[in-house]
Amino acid sequence: MPLHSLDHANIRTGNLSRMVSFYEEVLGMKAGPRPDFGFPGAWMYLGKQAVVHLVEVEGSPQTDGDLALEHAAFGATGMAAFLDLLKSRKIDYYLGFPPGFPIVQVNLNDPDGNHLHVDFHIDELPEKLRPA
Numbered sequence: 001m002p003l004h005s006l007d008h009a010n011i012r013t014g015n016l017s018r019m020v021s022f023y024e025e026v027l028g029m030k031a032g033p034r035p036d037f038g039f040p041g042a043w044m045y046l047g048k049q050a051v052v053h054l055v056e057v058e059g060s061p062q063t064d065g066d067l068a069l070e071h072a073a074f075g076a077t078g079m080a081a082f083l084d085l086l087k088s089r090k091i092d093y094y095l096g097f098p099p100g101f102p103i104v105q106v107n108l109n110d111p112d113g114n115h116l117h118v119d120f121h122i123d124e125l126p127e128k129l130r131p132a
Contacts, residue, residue: 008043008051009072011114016040016056018111023052026085027074027118046074060112071115073105079124082106097122097131 013019020042023029029044029052040056052072076082086093086108096105096117104125105117 006051006072008049008053010053010055011072011110011112012055012057013112014057014060015111016042016054019054020044022111023054026089026091027116071117073117073119076118076120077124079104079106079120080126082118082120095125095129 011019020031023044024031029046031042032045032050034041034043034050034053042054043050044052044054051074083093083106086106091108093106093108096107097103098105102122104120104122106120107115107117109115
């Protein structure tokens with residue numbers, strides 16, 4: 001059975017409400033149904049798929065030495081509007097260009113500092129942002 005897609009990323013956080021707001025307001029996900037595991041958390045959905053599972057922990061995984069997440073990547077369309085949203089919220093980002101692939105990675109961090117990238121087809125890259 002070959003793998004065909006990412007099911008979800010699980011992220012440990014000491015800032016659950018702030019993280020839910022970020023994933024909803026910046027990345028357009030919606031909080032949705034989650035099993036009652038007996039500990040706080042939230043499942044963030046894209047359509048019918050819970051793609052980010054947030055688990056609330058005491059403290060900060062980054063400073064407590066526990067792994068939170070190296071990165072998660074999402075495919076998207078509408079790059080210009082997404083870049084405008086990041087600028088309006090003063091969210092720092094940088095662009096990545098994987099060699100030999102027609103992809104532009106918009107790299108950013110969520111409120112806990114987890115590395116995310118949102119991938120767009122190179123055709124969506126504004127001319128003024130194209131590498132020389």
